Amino acid sequence: MKRIKILITLLVALLFIINCEDSTSPEKATDPAEGLALIGEKTVQNTEVRVYSDKGLEVGYNKIYIKVTDSITDKLVEEANVSISTLMDMGQMKHASPYENPAGSTAEEGLFPCAATFIMSGMWELHVNVHNLDNNDVVEFQFDVEIAAAGNTKKVTGTDSMTYFITLVQPAAAKVGLNDFELTVNYQKNMMSFPAVEDVIVKIEPSMPSMGHGSPNNVDPAHQQHGHYMGKVNFTMTGDWRIDLNFFRGDSLMHTSYDINVQ
């Protein structure tokens, strides 16, 4: 009986402690970059610029987030002109890759969203240019990033002899059932310019090569904006899937495919 009493007392105490911990946890203003990976930073005058990505950078579509802070007040800067660009210096030749800059000069949830589509692995330069509209500071810098190999971006030559870059954005981690399917399509105008292609008709066909069947209810990606195409892909079981993509742009045809392992 005594033991039970002690046990109950301990249990009550434990509950109390747990409750206390919950209720006294400080309510700090959350960092908008929490959980992101810092890949570069620079402070010029009173403006601190930090560059983040979701995870390690790899070939394909990478979201880049720019956080701008007033280094004196430590407050987030919500108004700035932000732009990025990419460059690969291969000695005898240099080339860029597709990238995306913020649509306006106002931060979204404290950050300026950009994106870079690296078209090959290796060492790249990421160029960042920030004009802080609060104090007119300009922060311009570049840093090297190591891009890991991945199969997300395919270089395809169309029947119009143009070079296109098709990049799989989603699904990042494919699951059974319906998944969002997102692509970006860019073409190579010259070594430094990879504009988005907004007028391609995309047809997708998922299948399991080892089973010889596909799946129903897939939605062909349709253009949203800036060369992003959104559709749906339905995986009916786990295992190795292949998504065949056919692109129609005027008279030009392209084909590529992605191998996806559904867990």
Added chain:
Amino acid sequence: MYNKQKKTMRPYLFIIIVLLHPFWAMQFLLGQSIIQGRVTSQADGTPVPLTNINVLGSLRGTACDTAGMFELTLPAGEYQLKFSAMGFRSKIYSLNVGRHKTEPLSILLEPAIIEFSDEIVVSGEKLLDKIDDWLNSTDDILQKEESVSMIRRANFALEPSLRGMSAGRIGVVVDGMKIFSACVDRMDPVTAYVEVENLQKMDVYKGSFDMTKAASIGGTINMVTKKPDFNRPFGMQAETGYESISQLRRFRSELNYASKSFAARATFSIKKSDDYFAGGKAPIMNSGYQKNNYKLDFVNRFGLRHLLEFSFIGDNAGDIGYPALLMDARKTKSQIYRLEHKWNSPFPGFQSLNSMFYFNRIEHWMDDFQRDVTRRSVMPNMYMPMFGKTKTLGFIEEFKFTRPNHLLKVILDVYRLAAFADMKMISIFPQVSDMYVLNIGDAILYNTAVVLDYHWMLSRRWRWRSNLRVDDSNRDIRDENGRRLLSGFWNTGDIKQTYAAFSASAAIEYGITKNQTLQLALAQSERLPTHSENYGFYLYNYTDGYFYTGNPLLQPERSCQAEIVFERTTAAAQFRLNTYFNNIQNYISGLVQYDEFKVYSNISSAYIAGLEVTGKVKLGGSLLLNAAAAYSYGQNREFNEPLPYIPPFEGGVSLQYSRGSSWFSADSRFGSAQKRFASQTTLEDATDAFIILNLRSRIQLGDFLQIKLGVENAFDRFYHEHLSINNLPGRGRNFYLGFNYWISSR
């Protein structure tokens, strides 16, 4: 000349009979006793005049006088008396006639104004017209019912089809308990769990006129299991058997114990079978199996009014070859629990209250590890082990109210089903990742039904019965991935489903004369989709080579049906004719979605019509002739083609001869050719006619031993029935031999 021949024949026949039955004559040497008794109605205690009393297995019998009294003279021995009266459920009473005077019997008959069921009594009613109580399997007994055909996929656990309908269209229950197959390929029909030694009787309710056991549009089969026998304080029985066609070895045993208020019964059986041979010694590879089954029953009486029953059935089978399918069952495991309380009310008008709780868990593993997967056309080069599981928890409460000429049963039938099935696909090529699919992503169904079953005896000649049943069902998928799969497949966020089904039936019976009755029954009923039809995912159907996916949006099937039954019963003969028409709307069928995929869909309309004829004649000299035949015609109106798996004109004739406790029978089973088959909704083909002959005998040797000896398919015909999946042939000539020994105290 003719006379002379006849005279010389007679001693021969007599000698043969005496030789074959060395013990029957002993009956004559024993003394005779006079049995007296009275038959009264269980509902109100009034006498039941003109009740027919037959001594089963003999031509003896009598009838009650107008006061319900009867008298019967019998030699010492064990008997089964059958009491039958118009408007009452027949009752079989076991009687042990000794040399001493027997106590007067008081027989209570339960009013049952119109019975829709064919009662196949397996045990208790010895030497019954239809059934050999020691037939080798439950499947053999089911096959004896003319409206039942068996779907064959292996040499194991055939699936019953009632009037051309099976699976979700009929209800198969054990002691009223709902049990759901765990195997998505229907390898484990519920009938497999009741071994023949545990089968008391089978109530076959054709059509949806009696909906007390299940909401179905085709009918219900209730397998009533044997319970402990209070009349046998101690009894032990065992049987060993052998069947030549598949080297089947079998052992069965039974133990019964009873005291004044407590009784227990335990059975155990085990069998092992190798591959079988079809007619003409054609070997059917990969068709062996092994199985064991045990059942435990306890009954306790509390005073006169309370009875508590507990039963448990355990069934385990393994290495079951399914030559008609892509896979074999590796292991099956079933546990079935039941707890029932029966209470006889002391209040007038309120007769009884039965409450039953049940729980069962069925698990089923199958795979194709024993098959050559490189040479098959469907999903080649990969192994596909599958697992299935169902768990059912249920509660049935039955109130019975009676008044003179009225009987009302109010039944509350509640159950919860959880079903899960999945499949792994392992490629023989190591570079291909394993694949996994959820066939049933943890479906959960809650069903509640209220049934009113009302009987009314309008007059001596007219009787009325009606049923009203309301079902409410809520169902969903619990597994997150299962939900993603189905909502992705159907492009809907909500796969939860709620159904309400309403069914009603009415029947009127007219006694044309004392021996002839005419019955007209009408019903409108609904049956809910099964959990597979709602939530199954990529279920491979070997009959048409399609993968079926369930449809959460299915509508219930609705049936309008009518049946006319004419029956004529005399002391020496019985004849019955059933004709029926069943119109089904929203018929659930698989329709092609694309490539090799089908989805369950409602098609607008289909119908099944048919007739059944049964007759039996006592030819005298202990000879009994039975004949039964059935014909069904099913048509899919939307596709303008026959419905699939409709049996052709088929039936059987048997001639039985019995003396004492020994018994002989010659029975044939035939099926005409089936040229009407479905080619759009499934892929069938035509089936040829067949006829097979079986010869069976049971010979009593002394007080403790009985020999069972027979040959099935005596002419070794190679045949298959229309309901054999992938035209799997039936068994060839099969000799069987069984020894049955028992110890019993009374």
